[in-house]
Amino acid sequence: MADPSTSPPLTRASVAEARKLIEPFVHRTPVISSSSLSELASSPAPAIGEAGTGAEEKGKAKPKLRLWFKCENFQKVGAFKARGAFHAIERLKREPGWLEGGGRERGVVTHSSGNHAQALSLAARTNNIPAYIVMPSISAPPKIAATKGYGANVIFSGSTSVEREAVTAKVIEDTGARLVPPYDHPDIILGQGTLGLEFQEQVETLMAEKAEKGGEKPTKKKGLDAIIAPCGGGGMLSGVALSCEGTGIRVFGAEPSFQGADDAKRGFESGSRITSVKTLTIADGLRTPVGAIPWSVIYDRRLVSAFFSVSESQIKSAMRLAYERLKVVIEPSSAVPLAVALYDEAFRELVEREAGDEGWDVGIVFSGGNVGLDALGALFAEGKE
Missing domain, CATH: 3.40.50.1100 (Rossmann fold)
Incomplete structure (x- = not known):
């Protein structure tokens, strides 16, 4: 972001x-x-x-x-997570050169098993931006289904933060997607x-x-x-x-x-x-x-x-x-x-x-x-x- x-x-x-x-x-x-x-x-x-x-x-x-x-x-x-996700996307769209330089096509990425996953997926879909969501394989099926339902590309990982971050780093390397963290x-x-x-x-x-x-x-x-x-x-x-x-x-x-x-x-x-x-x-x-x-x-x-x-x-x-x-x-x-x-x-x-x-x-x-x-x-x- x-x-x-x-x-x-x-x-x-x-x-x-x-x-x-x-x-x-x-x-x-x-x-x-x-x-x-x-x-x-x-x-x-x-x-x-x-x-x-x-x-x-x-x-x-x-x-x-x-x-x-x-x-x-x-x-x-x-x-409430929708508020932060939409603001992050709107701010990203206003970053000089991001849209013109292919940022929209490269998309956004985060790792989350919960509400931020769904919020970022919706915000990205609303703006025709690809979203890659790294989710632990043990995530609740309804949350996985909801995230996919908002059009995100779901990539599974292990449950520890180290495993999630490693998969996220690989997605960024492969796609050039911009990381949108859940709170920090x-x-x-x-x-x-x-x-x-x-x-x-x-x-x-x-x-x-x-x-x-x-x-x-x-x-x-x-x-x-x-x-x-x-x-x-x-x-x-x-x-x-x-x-x-x-x-x-x-x-x-x-x-x-x-x-x-x-x-x-x-x-x-x-x-x-x-x-x-x-x-x-x-x-x-x-x-x-x-x-x-x-x-x-x-x-x-x-x-x-x-x-x-x-x-x-x-x-x-x-x-x-x-x-x-x-x-x-x-x-x-x-x-x-x-x-x-x-x-x-x-x-x-x-x-x-x-x-x-x-x-x-x-x-x-x-x-x-x-x-x-x-x-x-x-x-x-x-x-x-």
Whole structure:
């Protein structure tokens, strides 16, 4: 993709410019709210072990939370990744000499088994650009089928990063295709950050409409107080953080804790980025270590306030609540921020302490909804909560 040195600066203004570039190609996904989930979040958190009983426990935080959900599960390819992929392609098309020099014919390449594979395939097809997607041979058949369905040339590899990168290097050597990484590039970050701008504007509009309808006079500035976003490679979290820079909106990262999947949290707290993660958390979109460029936004510039992590049981409980109360299909990675709002005592104590009786309006990013029915059955099988 475009040389990072030629990318726009990582600023809120650049996120706004990215939105103009990708507006014709992506959905403005809806924002929804839920009084029942806000009430649950504003009650003492239940102990989530084998099952969430809803029982209150003495001594636990009781923050006042009003939850808003940005539904990127309704985005093209079913995930926010479409934003970064389309922005990367649009930026590449504007690189001097790329189109004229045969860049379109040589195409683009990436290695991915998930949402980025499908997103890049769609963005390339939309622009009549060949796409080569290196996928581990153990990738889920529906994901392989979806990637092929968007017109990509799928090349299989081993499952380790070394094996995937070796095959990708061979594809580049053979075709001259340009690499489009899934998260560690400014153009990807700026594209993902566009969801944050939309989120802020949509909540402000919804609040104003509600106030006008009810004849209310808001006692505080309309809009979000905070956004919680899931963190894998960090492209989306860092983009959302950029979109909130200078607004006063706090941004928090959310991760699974299982088998060290909370690498960003541990790195953030220790002051050193962790570059390797090996985990089988059910939140499979968050099994990736944070990239260097996202880290520069998240940690070096302190645009993310803190990280919180949740257990597998808490993720499943939050996911179940989203299905039952909101009637939306989300994947486990999307449920992680909701689990933080519902169950993480450190986050909940922070809100109770800083927001007091006024409470916070908290944005939850539902990053995607690509989960198979067979996987759902396994996740929610009786006795396996």
